Amino acid sequence: MSPAARERRQGWGLVAPALIWLLAFFLIPFAVMLALSFAHMEERTVVHGFDPGNYVRIFTDWTMFKALVNSIEITLVVSVVSVILAYPLAAIIAFRVPKRWQRLALLLAVLPFWTSYVVRSYAWLLVLGQNGVLNKALLGLGLISAPLEIAATRTATVIGFVHFFVMLLTLTIYANLIQLSPNYARAAQDLGAGRFQTFRHVILPLTLPGVVTGAFLTFVLCIGDYITPQILGGNNELTLPQLIMLQMGRGGNFPLASALSVVLMLVVTLAYLLSARWLRLDRV
Amino acid sequence: MNELNFFLIRAGKSVTPDMERLMPRPSLPSAALTALSLILLSSPALAKDLNALVWCDHTDPSLVAPFEEKFGVKVNLKEYEGTAAGLAILDQSQPGDWDVLVIDAVDVHRAVDAGYLGELPADQLPTADFFPQLVMAENNTKDGKTYAVTEKFGYNTIAYDKTKVDPKDMEDLSTLWSGKYDGRIAIYDYYLPVLGILAMGQGINTADITADNLDQLKDPLFKLKAASKQVSDVVSSQTALATGDVDIMVGGGEWVTAVLAADNPNLDWTIPKQGGLRWAQSIGVLKDSSQPDLALEFVKYIVSPEGQARLATASCYWGMPANSKAGDVLTPEQKAVLRWDDQPDYLARAQLYPIPDAALDTKMQDLWTEMMQK
Known part of the structure; x- marks a missing residue:
């Protein structure tokens, strides 16, 4: 066997486990889901075939389409707010916190990852409730005269999400910021740039890949989550994952649930393509 | 940092050496034991x-x-x-x-x-x-x-905090969407009992709900939703009742209030004059x-x-x-x-859950989903 052939064989050997994994746990299940999305229900039985009815319904039934719109709206708001909050936090940890305290700061940043997602959501319910910690504090300080209605609203859902994703984004942005040589800022300032100009034209562009990676992960995880909207949103509006859960757990309508899942995947794929093309994630 | 690193973080692994020291890491024996337990548990x-x-x-x-x-x-x-x-x-x-x-x-x-x-x-x-x-x-x-x-x-009826609402009001379903209790109601997120209760309020026996008369439930259901703060599962509804976020739970009963009775004796339940559902x-x-x-x-x-x-x-x-x-x-x-001691009276006034066929069940669920999206 020639060295080139041996090298190719070794290469295939090395990627084979990953390919098998991808095939078994993504491509095959996805193909099954895609096929199922074109089936339909008759009584309580799945009838296989090529029926685009589920997709037609998703885009023509107001209840279904609104769920898609709700998901995208909530996800965009959460992603933007999380980035706005996480960037300064990461910058403070990277540039203002002394090296010896940065570990502690990061520890505090990842603490929310250590608690159960469901428990965290219920905890927020107690904080945001009419008689919750927040309202009591605001009433006690005399800042409001009547309790704010936050629990069981979209605002509560966004707060719950942002709390979690700010931590994720802080990590991704911090990892980028810490790798930046201070010479970039010094060079910019030597050339007469002020602090804001240095940030706007040097620091921000160099850390954008980290920001977008974090924002994309936020997008993916947020748009696929049904627990937070269910617990904190009070089911006052439905998101796409909630609708999928309803179709599966309650209706047993796996074809419609599959079609909704395919639409969800398409939205995520679109978000990936947009962000990857725009900001070259491969550099991160 | 790439996507893989994020999932490593969630799995307790690390990205940078600094972060690495912060993350708990399972030992090999404990990971093996966990895997073995999972295999045993998932294979009854x-x-x-x-x-x-x-x-x-x-x-x-x-x-x-x-x-x-x-x-x-x-x-x-x-x-x-x-x-x-x-x-x-x-x-x-x-x-x-x-x-x-x-x-x-x-x-x-x-x-x-x-x-x-x-x-x-x-x-x-x-x-x-x-x-x-x-x-x-x-x-x-x-x-x-x-x-x-x-x-x-048990029963799916109306559970409430008797110190926050007038118990007499709870004897009539229509009071719920009269405006008096707007924003203080939780609807139990299960379409069968709640639609059943509303059907009884419209004079339709739960066994007589059909695709043809289902439309009659739309108006009271949407009115109820408009007057409600949330549509929630058991735990969220109990939490809302216990914390005072809501004072009434439509679809609740002894199964909701009993476990909270020791801490909150003000929680009560009743079967309104229109009747209640027996689960x-x-x-x-x-x-x-x-x-x-x-x-x-x-x-x-x-x-x-x-x-x-x-x-x-x-x-x-x-x-x-x-x-x-x-x-x-x-x-x-x-x-x-x-x-x-009240069971003879309750049993006489309660009806069973609706038993929809597949087509009616789908229509009921669609109506319920539409209500949640309102």
Whole structure:
């Protein structure tokens, strides 16, 4: 066997486990889901075939389409707010916190990852409730005269999400910021740039890949989550994952649930393509 | 940092050396043990224990402990919510994986028609001691054969905080959307009982709901939603009631308030003049059970007075026992919370859950989804 052939064989050997994994746990299940999305229900039985009815319904039934719109709206708001909050936090940890305290700061940043997602959501319910910690504090300080209605609203859902994703984004942005040589800022300032100009034209562009990676992960995880909207949103509006859960757990309508899942995947794929093309994630 | 690093973080791994030291890392032996446990837990057929597909009340350790002790076996319990989910689990399991099934009494025929439930020896079941309305032969038997036996029941009506609302108002459903209690109501997120209650409010018996008269429920349902703060599951509704975020829960009953009674004695429930819904759960043995005799013994234990008293006061939720002899085992305090003495009146005024066919069920769920999206 020639060295080139041996090298190719070794290469295939090395990627084979990953390919098998991808095939078994993504491509095959996805193909099954895609096929199922074109089936339909008759009584309580799945009838296989090529029926685009589920997709037609998703885009023509107001209840279904609104769920898609709700998901995208909530996800965009959460992603933007999380980035706005996480960037300064990461910058403070990277540039203002002394090296010896940065570990502690990061520890505090990842603490929310250590608690159960469901428990965290219920905890927020107690904080945001009419008689919750927040309202009591605001009433006690005399800042409001009547309790704010936050629990069981979209605002509560966004707060719950942002709390979690700010931590994720802080990590991704911090990892980028810490790798930046201070010479970039010094060079910019030597050339007469002020602090804001240095940030706007040097620091921000160099850390954008980290920001977008974090924002994309936020997008993916947020748009696929049904627990937070269910617990904190009070089911006052439905998101796409909630609708999928309803179709599966309650209706047993796996074809419609599959079609909704395919639409969800398409939205995520679109978000990936947009962000990857725009900001070259491969550099991160 | 790439996507992989994020998932490594969630798995307790690291990105940078600094972060690495912050993350807990499972040791190899503990990871191996975890993996082994997962394999064993996910393969019920591997063990010679009894495997039961149940509702959450059965997972109270004090319920199964006496049975396990008597027969020297372990009862593996897997809880599920909703008949569709339970039937899906059975559909995806191997014959013999499961021995016992707890199911909504009105759905027993669905499980029988799907070929899951086996026949029970009726002469070995203490149904003569049951509250007569809870024998539910029309649900638990088919073609003269008994496939399940009722084990617990209760009501879906109106639960409320009697210090925050006028209890007299709770006697009339329409008060809920009169404007007086706007934003103080939680709707229990289960379409069958709530639509059933609203149907009774429209003068339609739950058994008479059809696709044709379903539209009559739209108006009161949407009005109720407009007056409500949330549509929520059991835990969220209980939390909202307990914290004062809502004062009323439509679809609630003793199963919601009983577990909170010790901490919040102000929570109460009633059946309005329009009536309420009676829920009931049944238990049966799977046709392909690998241990049908032991499974039958488990069913007999659950419907015995002792098993019934323990099931009635199980930690997940309380409910009335189907076997009236459980009254000899329950304490007076427990019976007071369950409203034992009021049962003749309640049973007379309550109707069973609607039993929709597939087409009506889909329409009801679509209506419910539309309401949530309003």
